Amino acid sequence: MITVPRLSESVASIPALLALNVARFGDKPAYREKEFGIWQTRTWAQTADEIEALALGLLSLGLAVGEHVAIVGRNRPALYWSMVAVQCAGGIPVPMYQDAAPEEIEFALDHCGAVFVIAGDQEQVDKVADVHERLPGLRQVIYLDGRGLRKYDHAALTSFADVQAAGRAGRADLIETLTARTDALGPDDTCVMLYTSGTTGRPKGVVLSNRNIIETSKNSSEFDHLRPGDEILAYLPMAWVGDFIFSIGQAYWTGFCVNCPESADTMMTDLREIGPTYYFAPPRVFEAQLTSVMIRMEDAGRLKKWLFDRFMAVARRVGPALLDGKPVGMVDRLKYRLGEVLIYGPLKNTLGFSRVRVGYTAGEAIGPEIFDFYRSLGINLKQLYGQTEASVFITQQPDGEVRSDTVGVPSPGVELRIADSGEVFYRSPGVFVRYFKNDESTADTKDAEGWVATGDAGFIEKGSGHLRIIDRAKDVGKMADGRLFAPKYIENKLKFFPNILEAVVFGAGREMCSAFINIDLAAVGNWAERNNIAYGSYQELSQHPQVLTTIGEHVAEVNRSVAGDEMLSGCQIHRFLVLHKELDADDGEMTRTRKVRRGVISDKFADLIAAIYDGKPEIYTETEVTYEDGRKGKICATLKIEDAVVVPTTARVAA
């Protein structure tokens, strides 16, 4: 029986934890990657060996203590090893978003003064090469996949394998330095620096210490009873704090195995092959999977469709209760068992969720129907609330207390406080050390006693003690007549409709609320196909009269549900338009984690907003778009502005 170390004080750093894992789990799988059609496994001992070779190689390239090394690429074991190798060699790893534009990479590389970049492939090397001449501090770019790089100037370009080889060759000379640097690492030394996605302004470098990562990993692993032998699929951006905690922090603490997909396109197949036991996905992934299941069921035979509808009704009724261990009648239990054999089991297998013991979703609010769908199948899907500054965890839902409208109770070790303004504050062992080179922001966010402002408004529910988040604190405003305005709350309600991908609601300081809506091309396109509606482009489909009618119905339904809420009844949407383009991070309208940038959107589409409030029936507009390769183009369209059905409220009557 393997004993997990009880005290996090006993391990001072992630490299120390790695050494411990070699002793604890030596020949157990640590990282797995599908390559050439086969899952290639590395054990903890092999992982430690690879990391050592790379760390030695970095020393041979002249990495000094405290220097930053950027890591950019898709999820691959070698890049996870890089993060730890950099720390072992005394440096600070800085993972970056792989889909970031060259200017964003340049900002971050310049801000942290990175001396090396470890890049996944040619695409990433190209981006760095674009900005290299403006970064005098950048000494070497190390690449993993040499495909297409043969002809490049190799003066400041080295392959990952060569760096490791140099490290292995120079081991005798360098090992003493490496051991000294690794042993010197303490709990307060920096473990990783992560750039926040930056909903407003420039990204900030969040410095997280070994103590932050290890304590948080320990607490959260114990909370969900994670154990060696668990499997996760690492497919979310490596620059995101959650991935660092799951794929390094918790993986090292509990000793479970991290699996990397073959490519971004094979993610769903790989998910099915691995069958993770611990799974994390943002709501949009669950949403997309549900949409695809529903679309495919429409094509299924009548018997299959009948069985599916029938047993899903049973599952919706009793599934969540069974999962929460609440009493359920004998007949229903039997029906559910039968459904498990006929429908739920095979469906979970197809989705890759057969073995999921703990599943999490976070980042955005998840639609109750979507959430309940997965719960009713018997998948233990829960919600958590967190942020980079907290090393992820602020609140999470314990087993048996899972609901779609709360984000759970404070995670172990976390204290919560709601300010008079409604803003949520927290204090925990995971609280970040500081923002890199930005003392002003650090002081604004974290006070002397260690309390951190989340920037979100919320309240703690009486009775259950669960936290409920209403909106971003700065977005919560007042309408012209003083009624409360919480755009996110309304947007989420809109986004729960499969036809609506994104929504942006305006109304602060105005007489009435209005909305921009993005249709979901997968769902609406499928609907158009089934109804023989021809369309030539996203733009044409978005302005189709029937699409506008359907969206209008959705808006009316949201208005009805909002009208029932005393506090927010003023937020009903009076007018809306369907945008002619998808909101996109490349155009700066969203963050890389797909959060809407309200300010950018209201500036960029000021003409549309003006038209809505001027009461115009339609508006002609031209919009600049950026293609994935950075080129710019322009699209123009005439957008119809629709009036929505609004429920009269008492407040309005009184006014």
Add this chain to the structure above:
Amino acid sequence: MTGSGAGPAGDAPPTVPQRGVLPDGAHITADGRTIGPTLMDMRNITLRFGGVEAIKNISFDIREGEIRAIIGPNGAGKSSMLNVISGFYVPQEGEVWFRGAKRPPMKPFQVARLGIARTFQNIALFEGMSVLDNVMTGRLTQMNAGLLAQAVWWGKAQREEVENRERVERVIDFLEIQHIRKTPVGRLPYGLKKRVELARALAAEPKLLLLDEPMAGMNVEEKEDMSRFILDVNDEFGTTIALIEHDMGVVMDLSDRVVVMDYGRKIGDGTPDEVRGNQDVIDAYLGVAHD
């Protein structure tokens, strides 16, 4: 502007291989690739179908490691030329020399054994088979185990399949088609089918790869992808590539040297820049002004 068998004359070969001229006309290109000696030499080829002369007395060569394009308007005889190179058509006059020896008339499988692989203008894949199985057929020339051994999958047959599968997986990885490995080819869009065909040709580890209009019917993005793959194949495996293509922009960007055909005749031969400036070529493509 005709005839390019000899390399640029006059310069003495430098001792250290650098950009410039190597013995036997071999040289290193501006982007660092080595162009070797002549791999295939077409000498005075004439091909007739009944009374129609599809190819009229054409000579040109293909050097090891280069990307050689054959271009020309519709009906110029490009595909016929490719079929002569691949051995599918036997010309009435002229000789085909491959790796320093005259090539006798051959069956297609014998040509394949020589190390020549091709793709087709109209995709020729097994629609009902998966991508993986289709690409595996490219390895057929490398499989020697007997029928019985293959049927019971034992001994040599098993070893062979494992080796071949590994090679095929490398090609699949290289062309980034992992996500459709198990998908029947019939369900794939056109652009991906083209890529699968290239994969099958590559799986044979050819010395010379013939591509018959690899970009036909593709959109801009698919063309860009395909161009990148062709360059990468040439760069990574050192495969010599001969291709026919309509899209002038693509040809000029990709190729080291270009042969231009019109009505069965060769009207130009040289680097893309040379061809671009050739008055005959301009006339053939843009028409001649009569005033």
